[in-house]
Amino acid sequence: MNEFMKAMEFRHACKLFDDKKKISKKDIGTILNAGRLSPSSFGLEPWHFLVIENAKVKEALGAACWNQPQVTTCSHFVILLSKKAKFFKKGSEYLDESFDRRAKDEKSLKNIQKAFDNFIKKDLGTDVTNWAKMQVYIAGANMMNAAAFIGIDSCPMEGFNAKALRKAIIKNVPSFDKKNYEIAYTLAFGYRVEKQKEKIRWPLEKIVTFIK
Numbered sequence: 001m002n003e004f005m006k007a008m009e010f011r012h013a014c015k016l017f018d019d020k021k022k023i024s025k026k027d028i029g030t031i032l033n034a035g036r037l038s039p040s041s042f043g044l045e046p047w048h049f050l051v052i053e054n055a056k057v058k059e060a061l062g063a064a065c066w067n068q069p070q071v072t073t074c075s076h077f078v079i080l081l082s083k084k085a086k087f088f089k090k091g092s093e094y095l096d097e098s099f100d101r102r103a104k105d106e107k108s109l110k111n112i113q114k115a116f117d118n119f120i121k122k123d124l125g126t127d128v129t130n131w132a133k134m135q136v137y138i139a140g141a142n143m144m145n146a147a148a149f150i151g152i153d154s155c156p157m158e159g160f161n162a163k164a165l166r167k168a169i170i171k172n173v174p175s176f177d178k179k180n181y182e183i184a185y186t187l188a189f190g191y192r193v194e195k196q197k198e199k200i201r202w203p204l205e206k207i208v209t210f211i212k
């Protein structure tokens with residue numbers, strides 16, 4: 001098995017972390033960079049990552065996350081935020097800045113602006129808030145796989161009450177920019193204490209259709 005597939009097998013939704021073991025600065029940097037390097041629709045990187053290391057803050061957020069022990073035992077609890085829909089309105093500063101850094105000249109800038117505008121108005125099959133969150137899930141998946149590659153465990157967590165978690169973040173994380181961000185989902189990172197269970201997955205034949 002190649003190293004990447006070994007990491008895919010190693011990754012599992014870790015339910016309990018060793019609260020004595022802390023991820024190094026270098027390793028958490030690697031994990032976050034995997035998120036940063038992720039693809040996003042039109043390259044708009046609609047994300048921000050709140051990285052909670054503080055035990056008291058983790059404790060305060062835990063209740064909103066169904067008191068799941070991953071939150072308080074993990075080394076780093078990452079809240080993946082998505083940019084609000086207003087960032088993607090025609091003429092917004094963020095949209096202009098984002099396209100500007102990619103366009104090689106005025107004409108290509110106009111083209112990408114027009115293509116994005118059409119995409120949002122005519123083709124997008126979901127609302128913009130949801131579309132932004134979808135990008136954030138990709139970044140999170142890459143973070144978990146990068147973590148597994150360097151022997152670090154993770155748990156993706158949607159098991160929270162969205163309103164209660166938002167309220168708890170506003171109360172306990174003063175730097176949270178509530179005007180501009182939604183919560184997409186959360187990821188706990190750390191080191192396992194229990195053996196991983198056998199993977200339960202449908203066989204490829206059941207989930208893949210080749211059209212030849």
Ligand SMILES: Cc1cc2nc3c(=O)[nH]c(=O)nc-3n(C[C@H](O)[C@H](O)[C@H](O)COP(=O)(O)O)c2cc1C
Nearest residue numbers: 011012013014015068155156157158159160185199
């Ligand atoms: C978006 C998302 C949210 C999840 N939320 C939780 C959660 O709140 N708590 C939990 O223990 N597992 C959570 N899981 C983990 C899944 O239950 C787990 O990935 C699935 O059962 C497959 O198991 P495995 O990841 O160990 O292979 C979540 C997974 C995803 C992708």
